Amino acid sequence: MKLESLQELFIEELQDLYSAENQILEALPKMIEEASSPDLKAGFTEHLEQTRTHVTRLDQIFDQLGDDVDREDKTCKGMKGIIKDAEELLDTDAEPEVLDAGMIAGAQRVEHYEIAGYGTVRTYAQLLGRKEWVQLLEQTLQEEKDTDKKLTQLASHINLEAKAA
Numbered sequence: 001m002k003l004e005s006l007q008e009l010f011i012e013e014l015q016d017l018y019s020a021e022n023q024i025l026e027a028l029p030k031m032i033e034e035a036s037s038p039d040l041k042a043g044f045t046e047h048l049e050q051t052r053t054h055v056t057r058l059d060q061i062f063d064q065l066g067d068d069v070d071r072e073d074k075t076c077k078g079m080k081g082i083i084k085d086a087e088e089l090l091d092t093d094a095e096p097e098v099l100d101a102g103m104i105a106g107a108q109r110v111e112h113y114e115i116a117g118y119g120t121v122r123t124y125a126q127l128l129g130r131k132e133w134v135q136l137l138e139q140t141l142q143e144e145k146d147t148d149k150k151l152t153q154l155a156s157h158i159n160l161e162a163k164a165a
């Protein structure tokens with residue numbers, strides 16, 4: 001495929017995130033189920049709700065881009081790999097506290113991937129002069145950053161429990 005403009009690159013990056021978010025939507029229920037710590041379970045559950053909103057925000061932008069753009073055109077291979085690694089962990093025989101710590105490690109990789117992606121498309125939207133897109137993407141970017149911070153907080157005690165296990 002040929003990329004001739006920043007707008008086209010923006011669309012590519014947006015399709016990547018659309019695929020990533022939908023993969024996360026599919027993966028989170030299993031993480032919720034497997035988490036032992038009630039706080040971690042609650043955190044994943046909250047993020048599942050947020051992720052639905054993230055997809056909706058991307059849908060709003062795709063709606064404005066028109067029918068020529070297929071929002072489901074890409075599979076994000078980066079997110080596929082991150083999720084596959086996390087799922088492999090779930091298949092191992094691990095102490096519950098250790099598994100929780102490992103799930104946080106995986107979840108933070110997911111968040112960092114998204115933070116990178118949303119930071120990029122937010123900046124492209126700024127350059128393209130689309131203020132309403134900037135706002136939508138900025139909101140999601142902030143929520144991903146907040147989730148990452150919450151995971152760091154959760155890890156501060158869950159890692160200690162894993163150490164004691």
Ligand code: FE
Nearest residue numbers: 021051054114
């Ligand atoms: Fe997200």
